[in-house]
Amino acid sequence: MITTILFDLDGTLLPMDQEVFVKDYLGRLAKKMAPHGYDPQLLVQAVWNGTGAMVKNDGRQSNEAVFWQVFTGIFGQEAMKDLPLFEEFYETEFQEARRSCGFNPAAAETVRALHAMGYTTVLATNPLFPPVATQSRVRWAGLEPEDFAFITTYDNSSFCKPNPDYYREILGKLKLKSEECLMVGNDVGEDMIAEALGMQVFLLTDCLINRDGSDISRYPHGSFPELLSCIRSL
Numbered sequence: 001m002i003t004t005i006l007f008d009l010d011g012t013l014l015p016m017d018q019e020v021f022v023k024d025y026l027g028r029l030a031k032k033m034a035p036h037g038y039d040p041q042l043l044v045q046a047v048w049n050g051t052g053a054m055v056k057n058d059g060r061q062s063n064e065a066v067f068w069q070v071f072t073g074i075f076g077q078e079a080m081k082d083l084p085l086f087e088e089f090y091e092t093e094f095q096e097a098r099r100s101c102g103f104n105p106a107a108a109e110t111v112r113a114l115h116a117m118g119y120t121t122v123l124a125t126n127p128l129f130p131p132v133a134t135q136s137r138v139r140w141a142g143l144e145p146e147d148f149a150f151i152t153t154y155d156n157s158s159f160c161k162p163n164p165d166y167y168r169e170i171l172g173k174l175k176l177k178s179e180e181c182l183m184v185g186n187d188v189g190e191d192m193i194a195e196a197l198g199m200q201v202f203l204l205t206d207c208l209i210n211r212d213g214s215d216i217s218r219y220p221h222g223s224f225p226e227l228l229s230c231i232r233s234l
Contacts, residue, residue, distance in 0.1 A: 002200065002234050004149075004176055005114055006167075008185030009125035009134070011207035013111070014141040015102030018209070024100040032089045036082060038075070046074045051128055055160045059169075063127050063154040090132040098140045104206065106224040108142035113228060115147070123148040124170060124183065126190065127157035150174055161190035167197050182234075184227060188214050195219075200234075202227050 007013055010021070026047060030040035050067040057066050072079050111121055125134060131153045135145045145151060150173065152166075159166040171178060178198035185191025185201075187209040195201045203221035210216060220230045 001180065002119070002182050002231070003180045004120045004122060004174070004182070005231070006122045006124040006170070006181055006183045006194070006199075007111070007148075008183075008187065008191050008204075009123055009137055009141070011186040011209060012184060012191075012204050013107040013123075013143065014137055015104050015207050016100065017207070021097060021100045025094065025097045028093045028097060029089055032093050033082075033085065036085060042074065046071050049074070054128055054154065055163075057159055057163075059158040059165060061158065063157050063160065064130070067154060087130075087132060090130065090136065094133060095136060098136075101137075101140055103140070103142065104224070105142060110224045110228060111143060111147055114231065117231075119231075120149050121147060122170065122174065123151040124167070124185075125152060126161045127152040127154045127166075128160065130154055161187075162193045164193055164196055167194045167199065171197070182231065188212070188216060188219075192219055202230055 010016055010018060026044050029047070030038070030043050033043055034040050050070040053066045053070045054063040057063055068080070114121055123134075123138065131151070134151060134153050138145050138147070138151070150170065152170065157166065157169060159169055167183070170176075171181070181194075182200040182202060183191055183194035184204055186204045186207050188203065189209070189211055192201050192203060201219055203216055203219040204223065204227065205216070205221050206223055208216075
């Protein structure tokens with residue numbers, strides 16, 4: 001029996017072209033930090049390197065710790081004193097990156113409908129961002145962080161998608177069994193992998209990412225109306 005619906009964020013609850021969003025976001029970050037001695041190109045490369053390290057994280061440290069190890073390996077340990085500047089960025093300039101995202105009212109409506117039906121919702125977004133950034137994007141989607149029983153962020157997670165251990169970690173933290181869960185996402189490789197753990201899955205096709213050209217007919221798929229129909233039929 002399904003009790004919990006896990007949602008991806010970027011491209012699922014929050015419509016976006018990831019390449020457009022990331023270019024906008026990193027451009028704003030580089031502009032913010034340049035006056036503080038950060039070479040823009042090197043900063044962007046450091047963020048990408050840190051992101052790559054988080055994706056490969058083996059669970060021995062938090063994603064946050066892995067990221068800053070890489071970052072300080074490039075800019076030195078003194079970069080840690082600038083953490084308040086990065087936090088300030090996410091609270092201010094980062095908010096302008098909302099313009100690079102779309103908005104679909106059906107996303108929030110669906111989450112609220114699921115609550116009314118008695119389901120618990122979890123935000124299973126790839127934990128590459130600090131909480132302030134993820135919480136902001138939740139609000140851009142017309143929702144509040146409180147709409148979710150748990151939100152994965154880089155400080156509370158030790159794995160990333162598409163590693164199945166990312167989903168195992170969520171199950172462990174929430175004391176859930178895989179058969180109790182349905183994962184909803186737009187990325188075939190990163191989100192549908194939850195099926196390997198025994199979760200049910202639904203592929204949201206509004207902003208579909210299918211890097212390997214997989215046959216998506218094997219997954220329940222569609223937009224939010226089809227998702228609700230799928231859940232009601234469980």
